[in-house]
Amino acid sequence: MTSRRLDQILLAAGVLVLWQLLHWAVGPDVVSSPWATVARAIELMRTVAFWGHAAATASAFGLASVIAIAAGIGLGLWLGLHRFAGDVADPILGTVYSIPKITLYPLILLVFGLGISAKIAFGVIHGIFPIAIFTMNAVRNVAPVYRRTARVMRLSSVATAATILAPAALPEIVTGVRVGVALTLLGTLIGELFAATSGLGFALIRAMDVHAVTDILAITMLIFIFAASVNAALGLVERRARHGG
Amino acid sequence: MTQWHLPVAKVAAVRIGVICAVVAALEILCRLGTIDRVTMIPPSEMASSLWDILRSGRFNSDIFFTLYNVTAAAVLAIAAGFFIGAGLHALPRLRRLVVPMLAAYYAVPTFVFYPLLIVAFGVGRTALVVMGALFGVVAMIVNTTLGLDHVPPVVVKTGAIMRLGGARQLLLMRLPSAAPHLVTGVKLAVAYSVIGIVAGEFILATAGMGKRIAFSYDNFDNRTMYGMLLLLLIGVMIVNGALSAWERRLHRRFGQR
């Protein structure tokens, strides 16, 4: 058993212990025990209703991610390649990114109504800005010596962008996508909290309404596992982009 | 050696132009009715609503409620985040394990814990403040560890050669070295605290700006809603802008690492 494996097991054990202690300290009305939570999670995964909610969330999340990634990278590339536009937009993007998106929720609900398009909109506005910002910076931060090398080799703009700028910027773009996708998931779930009749966020709201503590924790735990997996997968993609396959 | 100078003034002018154009377009579309009043009121009316709110002081209690909560949550997030971050930095094995969890943290809608916090702390500001702090703490942790990472070993060696004691080393050498990243952490912690607090006020509206906005939304009082939203937006932009300016100054002074 490697030291890393041992550490991971110790960490998992530590988290469980802390969780159990917390449960004992504040009681089952605030925090359910790890065991009860896991049991409930398994129970939920056996119901059809749960998977219906999960599918609703997943499809909204998937669509929102695709839009946020495509639009974010597109915008970021354009701003990164056109220096003046990038300089103009940089503080604007930064400010919009730092605005709490909750201020836009009423507006989105008014525009999209209740339903899946509001969910997707929530997701997209959360994810698109970090992706655009990271992509723009990735392109701008490509080492100037790479551009000079391309010019000495007399490469066309297209060839330079495709064979040098793209792979050079890719690691940082993937980092942006990681951050953006995590936030898109958050946005989709929030959308479901406020604006949906299905989905895991909606299930959470229902659980919160009747104060079903175990349900709340079980669903949150499953969401967390899903988010962590997506994040880990993107982490692998990022590492490959850095090494160059 | 700078070989040339970017046309800074021109960039700023174009930027202001773009922003004005967007606002003007919204104003026109709203006035023309292309965007109906139920969805959005013209920006000029948002501004006048904001002015009314400030002048009349009708919602001062809500505004100060939120302000107090955000400040308390931010302070808590910054302090806790700093100590946890410094601790993780000192224990690299623990850190390596915790990092993936931290990365996934912001995908979890942390405010689902809000009802649980209320049961624990009772209805009132404590639950809200803890909520806000929970939101912001991870950003501070991550940036603290990052900042301490970026303390160059040579700085520590210099402190050792000057025979500085542990506390003075920390204060005089490590903290200033990590300052740019710490300020980034502060900026993010504040921003996330705002989100946490206002989201909490949305969900379980007892008082505060979030409550006022949700209340107006439910009662179709778009004027008040947009006025309050504008106030929130401007407040956030001012605070964030100030912190960003400080951050930029530190990065410039300390050099990019």
Add this chain to the structure above:
Amino acid sequence: MRPSVWSNAGRAMAASLDGQISLRGVTKVFPGHDGHPDVHALGPVDLDIARGVFFTVVGPSGCGKSTLLDVLAGLSPATSGTVTFEGRPLAGGVPDGIGAVFQQDASFFWLNVRDNVAFGLRRRGVGGREIDRRVDDALAFMGLADFAKAFPAQLSGGMRQRVCIARTLVLEPKVLLLDEPFGALDQQTRLLMGDELLRIWRETGATVVLITHALDEAAMLSDQVAVMSARPGRFIDIVATGWPRSRDSRIVSDARFGAITAHLWDKLREESLRAMGVGDPPDNRVTGA
């Protein structure tokens, strides 16, 4: 099919290749914005670099050496004057036959060594078998054959520069421009890389233009050394070393090495002080930002 530059026929052919550069009255001015004054980086400069010569430019920091190289290569248009490459004036853009190695590491981190070296050939649509042959030659030539599958992140700074040089050489440039390529390396590696450079120069027959701040490097490697003044850079002196073609770094033991280096420093010392703002201000120069 052109013979490889590393065959005998190749060397004979290389010796007849044109690689001649001329500058007449070349200046480079960077316009100022927002009230900042214009920056007169370079000139006026007159220069003739004969084909196959090893030509070095030395000068104080910020004097415009790199700008000179950019203008020579066609990376940066001259503000006034003409740059002629092989008898033809530059038409905006880099002419065919120029290779460049820079001080910063330009190896592509996402490609292994072999793919790095093959990069330029692939872009030109050279056939696969031809690429393999030429890349193998280049890797062997630069001592990188054992590292073909390694990625730049796994290599030292000196090795990465070798990758960049190999990537440039495989395209068989007639002129090889080097902008402080060994600046980031330690002294011993620099000296060894200097020997490498001489070997490359001899075997490819290319014209070499080297920018360096190291006077000993300039003195031991070059046929001619041009001394540049503080900004705006102009040539104060051009020293012919008269070294035999077969030289290497051990030329330092030659009595003339000391004399040449001393002469260079003599010319350069005043300019360096001026660049630092300590010496007498120059006569009709504009002090930029």
